[in-house]
Amino acid sequence: MQVTMTVNGEEVTKEIEGRLLLVHFIRDHLGLTGTHWGCDTSNCGTCVVLMDDEPVKSCTVLAAMAGGRQVRTVEGLEVDGVLDPVQEGFMQCHGLQCGFCTPGMMLTARALLDDNPDPTEHEIREAISGQICRCTGYSTIVRSVQWAANAESESPVTVGGAS
């Protein structure tokens, strides 16, 4: 079957198998390998992307279901050479170690801050609670998101923005 969707602002059309998972569509068919895969049971969240600005586990969405939607992956966070404050926050606060969970964590954080620019620590923890990080112990991820929230409140220009 044929599917058409917008990925990081660009429309793509591909011939796919009906059963193809969105995560494999993004990784193997589009070559956007920043989106990762880490489990068989929708538990880890390394595959999180934004679909119409909502975080979804792309291992649990068929590529066909994303037809006509706006998909944003980690590769779409940086816009015109400017990093998203969330990306900068993760660097500044050591929010990543191996970096495998990081794309998913950052996209969830992006969606959270778009929704709630000044989240509490608990709100941040809740937002990322469907995702696992095996390296950081989460405190530095929380700080990274807080860093981004502060940066955005100090210069309320939308950096990046929805694609």
Added chain:
Amino acid sequence: MTVTDNPVASFHDNDQHPVGFGRMLRKEDPRLIRGKGNFVDDVQLPGMLHLAILRSPYAHAKILGIDVSAAQAHPNVVAVITGADLAEQGLAWMPTLSNDVQAVLATDKVRFQHQEVAFVVAEDRYSARDALELIVVDYEPIDPVMDVRKALEPDAPVIRDDLDGKTDNHCFDWETGDAAATDAAFAKADVVVTEDIVYPRVHPAPMETCGAVANVDQISGQLTLWCTSQAPHAHRTVYALVAGLPEHKIRVIAPDIGGGFGNKVPIYPGYVCAIVASLVIGKPVKWMEDRTENLVSTGFARDYVMRGEIAATSDGKILAVRTNVLADHGAFNGTAAPVKYPAGFFGVFTGSYDLEAAYCNMTAVYTNKAPGGVAYACSFRITEAVYLVERIVDCLAHELDMDPAELRIKNFIQPDQFPYTTKTGWVYDSGNYEPAMRKAMDMIGYDELRREQAEKRERGELMGIGIAFFTEAVGAGPRKDMDILGLGMADGCELRMHPTGKGVLRLSVKTQGQGHETTFAQIVSEELGIPPEDLEVVHGDTDNTPFGLGTYGSRSTPVSGAAAALVARKVRDKAQIIASGMLEVSVADLEWMKGSFQVKGDPEKSVTIQDIAMKAHGAGDLPEGVEGGLEAQICYNPENLTYPFGAYICVVDIDPGTAHVTVRRFVAVDDCGTQINPMIIEGQVHGGLTDGVGMALMEIIEFDELGNCLGGSFMDYLIPTALEVPDWETGHTVTPSPHHPIGAKGIGESATVGSPPAVVNAVIDALKPFGVRHADMPLTPSRVWETMQGNHTPPI
């Protein structure tokens, strides 16, 4: 300092750009936060095929026959290979890291559930999986041996009948310490406490599963293997020895790795299958396991059934510790540990205490479980040792009705006793334990918490405070004692300075998230006084790095970190000779000013390391006997292990109605000697503390009596999320290692080692009103509830 060539530099604050040690943002982050890392599954080669492995549904069964015809007929399938096919090439078995053998694909029988039986190579990922369904295997089930306590019973089915003359499931016996002296110490003790303590099987479960891409060039015979390996050089040598491939025709590349924690130390059948497939088919082949395969078949950790005994005087002077251990090694002994240490470094079970005697005897057995044994940031079994001693010391505090902090402080090895030789023969290099303990107590407000707890107990609320104090032994290790499969545990390092004073540093170790590209640049930066940004760190590629045994057991900083410092000093020594020629003074008249050589007493006359690098490569004469260029190579053989330590205090609350444990606070004071990058150290500690909460409260790989693995997905194998852990509170003391060139000791596994007993001790402390002295991990609500009812049952 100026940084001009790094586009990311503009995001960094100046205070995060130290020359040498200090907080510095990571050099690996710019690619990872952009999704531009390169993990094994990201490797795409033209014409690449996909490999999937068929696994056994039985834990123990004879293979009577395999029919692959339907799978072979699948239109997208290129090849289907069974154990019999591999046996024809002599490749059905491979050595494990403990000199045992393990089946690549089962030939005679399967010995654990999910053991590798056959593989399919297909045009795409999905077809490879589809074709697995088409393979028909005829099994004849055999009773599995799942209970470690029954493995040595005379009528137990023999698992390893592949081994000549094997008539039982015995794996090895091991002992350490002095049995007679320990008996004598126990005989004179006022108090003896005995407790059965289980450290259940757990799994490192890195977020990236294991996998490989093998590409054999049909003409040159060159094998390139992209692989999730923590030890690329060791892997290459093993492939050379096993497959008979010439070592110089093998290039192992460990690209970005999504966490390792020991899971990516062993060589797995899947890697070998990918190599064989590429050899046979002549195309690149990718194998990536799924999460279930990772949890059920790759390197597990722990699985120790221990009896701990402690002897003390009535006023709390600990005399001796004795332990008997039954170790479950699964179906093949795949333990990754130095050869002379079949129980890893479990011998440090004497902990941080000055004892009169200690003794351990251990029996290891085979069972019908997946192989492995040393993984999950365990520092070669120190996790088990620390858990045993820190639990049993708490049991003693319980019996003596003594404060557990006070009991520990009373028995600490004193600063003037270092270097301290333990009763099991380990030479602790340096330590100053009491200040670390006091610091943790101050940070958490220990006395105030005890007051709060007393009040809460009055009201029937369950609050617990748990302490653990650990000493680790890391940085394996001195080559006179330590090797893996005959390969000495020394590590190489090479530093090459370019004419403009920038450099490239090549390491034998490999990061899986620990930040080697940053910290190793900082080590050389500290030694040469050049900005870390001016140094490129190359690692994880056997063609481009010197030989060494890789990253595990917290050995990178203790071994390779030392190598990096020494190789930089070698470069500096040569630079000094060149500088003497440039300044026309003798070498002895020069003073090193961290970045330049200056004529003693004449600050006007100096040359920078960058000037010297240019001179080394430039025109004009160099001093007599000095070759051009500025580079050095070293292979560092550590003199001793290093012994980091730490004091951990955990506060929990237990809901008396549901028995649910909440970790309210956790203070960790670590001493890893000299700190290179405190930000990275803090991160390493945070990760390990989270592991500890996981193991203490939720993680376990269990089996039913038929041998079915019950922890085969993230639905069943529970890992803490952000909601199950507190905001970590960390502190440190600094007691440098006397024998390490920069005094660093290693930090990668400290928190994973030290935190489980702190959490468990806190839970047990909360349950004191119920008269509870011990309960086993994982302390799930159901186990805590049963314990509250007086019905504690061990997990195995």
